[in-house]
Amino acid sequence: MDQTATVRLTIDGKEIRVPENMTILDAARENGIRIPTLCHHPALSNWGGCRICVVEVDKAPRLVASCVMPVREGMEVVTNNQRILESRRTILEFLFAERNHYCMFCAQSGDCELQSLAYELGMDHLTVPPSFKEFPVDATNPFMALDHNRCILCGRCVRACKELAGNSVLNYQNRGARTLICKDLNEPTEESNCDASGVCVQVCPTGAMYERLRPHQMVLGKKGPLRVIQTRCPVCGLLCETQCSVRNENLIRIEGLLSTSRPDRGQLCRKGRFEPMLNRGKRILEPMVRRADNQMHPTTWEDALERLSAGLLEAKQKRAGILGLVSSDCCCEEMWLMRELLKEGMGGHVGLLERQAIIPIQQALKEMERTFLGLRECSWVHLAQADFILLVGADPEESHPLLASMIRRAAMERGASVASMGRSPALSSCKTLHVGVDPRDLSLGVKALLAGAIQAAGSSDPITRWRRILSEVGPVSSEAPLTGLSQELKNGADEIALGFMRSLSPLIVAGGELGSSGDNSALRRLMFLALLKGLLPQSALRLILLKTGGNAASAMRLNCLEIPAEMESRGAAACLVLLGEDQVRDLNGAVPQSDFLAVIGSHVPQELFGKAQVVLPRPLWLEQGGNYLSLDGHEVGYVSAVLSPPAGVRRSWETLLAVAGRTGVRGLPGELELLKARTMATMNLS
Ligand code: SF4
Ligand code: SF4
Ligand code: FES
Structure with missing residues (x-):
């Protein structure tokens, strides 16, 4: 039975019952009664x-302001009468008069809450003289971009920066009519600690914070219906839920589904929000083959597939x-x-372009699974509960900015310790105990951490047990010599290890630098370090x-x-087929030499284009769809x-199935739903 205490009140004569502690605004919205707002945003504090x-x-x-006033028993609320309307219109007029809101010159015109409100309240002229000054x-x-001239100082961006992005870069400067939003100590965006996640842009109700890439597509009067499609972002593996706005086959913007109830608060990072909109250079839009003159020439799909x-x-x-x-x-x-x-069909091999970074991870995980049956990595959502976060060889601000934001919030909101x-x-922008290695x-370095952790654990029973396991599987012990590390580093490692062992719910985040030594020993040791604090649910x-x-x-x-x-050591592949989008590059020599090279990609860099015999266009992920793990x-x-x-670009499974048909590989599903089902079944995910 629901035990929540409720109160009874009337709004515009309608009797309603809602949970106590609700604001009048939420009670009204829950009951289908509209109250206009500007500084309020459902994902932010009131x-x-x-x-x-x-x-x-x-x-x-x-x-009273309904967005902050709680309901109470017997309350009678009126949301709309002449007095209220006049009050709202006066406030709106002053907002328009205090800054430059000549909409026809604003990038956000047609997609602006302030402008819509002026239409809604019938504010078609100013009864007070404009008093704005010019701001930068x-x-x-x-x-x-941040245009102070359009800012109404609603503070949504300031709250979003702190409460959603965990950044606290945005704040106010000056007083009165000269109040401005500032970044850090009044730095330009590029010199500030802003991570350009764009969450401030998403919540800004005016054209003060705006996306620079496609705002003109939203302008009032633009023809064509606006389609809003919910999907996921596949860029970094966090699979954030997104909402894409599209008009006339133009992607206008990508937004997160902001919500306080999600561990990531529904934000996006710059990679998911902005980078897919960038012009990435010359796109491959038609099949091409190399001819006798050693030049690439456009050709038909049939010819290219045949080659x-x-x-x-x-x-x-x-x-x-x-x-x-x-x-x-x-x-x-x-x-x-x-x-x-x-x-399976042609007796060849298939590998990953970025394998050099992933193979050590795979090996360490396999080794671990062999020793401790059923062990797996934990889900990134656990960051939302961790009280000690240890980053090893990781640069989440660069590789996974959304996780960096979750770590900052953990430190800021829950006092979690961060070490790296x-x-x-x-x-x-987060206080971190750092040991430079x-x-x-x-x-x-990780060996020193592990040794420090075992020492910090002393002789408590569970640790004695783990030490036995550790000695059985042959990792370092606290007595093992730590040659090559300075005393300062050892002291730093001991301090981190102590914090790690004393915490209740620590998490380790391991990044790409761990593969630099070319082996998986650091990862294996990190896994043992993680084991010292026991497992999370589901092993x-x-x-x-x-x-x-x-x-x-x-x-x-x-x-x-x-x-x-033998293929890794260059020159052994007779026929090489590359498939991908942005990452189709010869990363650190990851593409071996071959007698015949075919590339299926959306953008093919010159170093590969110059060697290829066949180049086939591939859609972007935004144009193709598919499952991602x-x-x-x-x-x-x-x-x-x-x-x-784009016209003439085939989906890559159509391309691969056409090649299968021509090379006599049978038994592949010719229909998309079947293809998805077979893929999921092979991956054990159906
Ligand atoms: S920049 Fe936008 S969100 Fe921030 S205070 Fe100004 S109007 Fe509000
Ligand atoms: S964190 Fe950024 S790149 Fe990663 S899935 Fe989310 S929006 Fe995409
Ligand atoms: S929306 Fe309530 S005070 Fe701004």
């Missing part, structure tokens, strides 16, 4: 600053090596099809492994990772297409 939401309570002479515009960031299939069949006939390389931004279905076509070991402090020495280690790219976990699950050593392997999410591929 502020009561603008007073647009005023209502009359019990016929009192003073109007901060356009130092390539994605978003690729002939290359594969020749390599198969000669029993020479066939190799497929997928990039980590491919969806599960693409990886599965490459595997079925080239590995690696090249430089992992978080720039060159990435090549991280294995030694999950207190460890989050940050991986390059969005779908590397699928490549691990599908065994599309390693390639044979989260970074930690805990969740699979379907990323729906929000745009149609």
Whole structure:
């Protein structure tokens, strides 16, 4: 039975019953009664600053702000009468008069809450003279700008920066009519600690904070219906839920589904919000083949598919090596099809372009699973409960900015301690106990952490047990020599280890620097360190492994990772097929030499284009759709297409199935739903 205490009140004559502690605004909205607002945002704390939401309570002479006034038993609320309307209109007029709100020159015109409110309240002219001064515009960031001239000082951005992004970069400066929003100590965006997540832009009700890339597509009078599509972002493996606005096949913006009840608060980072909108250079829009003059020429799909299939069949006939390389931004279905076509169908091999960074992780996990059956990484959402977060060789601000924001919030809101070991402090705007260790020495650094943790644990019973396990599986013990580390580093490691062991719910976040030593010893040791504090539910280690790219976990699950050593040592592949989007690059020599190279990609860099015999266009993830496995392997999410591929660009499974048909590989599903089901079944995710 629901025990929540409720109160009874009337709003505009309608009797309602709502939980006590609710605000009048929420009670009204829950019952379908509209009250206009400006400074209020459902994902932010209530502020009561603008007073647009005023209502009359019990016929009192003073109007109250409904967004901060709690309901009480017997209350009589009126949300709309002449007095209220005049009050709202006066406030609105002053907001318009105090800054430059000539909408026809504003990037946000047509998509602005302030402008809509003026229409709603019938404010078609000012009865007070404009009093605005000219304020600066901060356009130092390539994605978003801050135009103080359009700011109504509603404070939404300031609260969002603190409460959602955990950044507290935004604040107020000056007083009265000269009050401005500022970043840090009045720095331009690019010199401040702003991480450009754009959450401030999403909550800003005016054109003061605006996206620089496509705002003109929203302007009033633009033809074509606005479509809003909910999907997921596949860029880094967190699979954030997003909402994409599209008009006339133009992606206008990508927003997060802001909510205080989610561990990530529904934000997005700059990679998910802004980067997909960037112009990434020349797009491959038609098939191309290399001809006798050694130049690439546009051709028909039939011709290009024939050339690729002939290359594969020749390599198969000669029993020479066939190799497929997928990039980590491919969806599960693409990886599965490459595997079925080239590995199962043609006897070749399929690996991951970013394998150098992922193989040590895979090896360490496998080793761990062999020793402790059923162990797995924990889900990144556990960051929301951790009281001690240890970052090792990780740079989440660069690789996974949303996790960086969750860590900052954990420190700010719950007092969680943050420590890091690696090249430089992992978080720039968060107090961190940092021990600087060159990435090549991280294995030694982690050894010192493990030794310190075992020492800190003393002789308590569970630790004695773990020490026995540790000695059985052969890792370091506290007595092992820690040569090569300075006393200062050892002291720092001991301090971190002590904090780690004393905490109740610690988490380790391991990043890309750990692979720099070329082996997995640092990772193995980190896993043992995590084990010292026991497991989370579902046999999950207190460890989050940050991986390059969005779908590397699928490549691990599908065994599309390693390639044979002779192919790795360049020159052994007769036919090489590359598939991917942004990541199709020769990362640190990850693309071996081959006699025949075919690239299926949306953008193909010159170093590959110059070597390829066949280039086939591939849609962007925004145009194709597919399943993606989260970074930690805990969740699979379907990323729906929000745009149609450009004319002449085929979906990559159509391309791969056409190649299968020409090379005699049978038994592949010809229909998308079947393809998804077979892929999920192979990955054990159905
Ligand atoms: S910049 Fe936008 S969100 Fe921030 S205070 Fe000004 S109007 Fe409000
Ligand atoms: S955190 Fe990752 S999944 Fe979320 S918006 Fe950013 S890139 Fe996309
Ligand atoms: S919306 Fe209530 S005071 Fe601004």
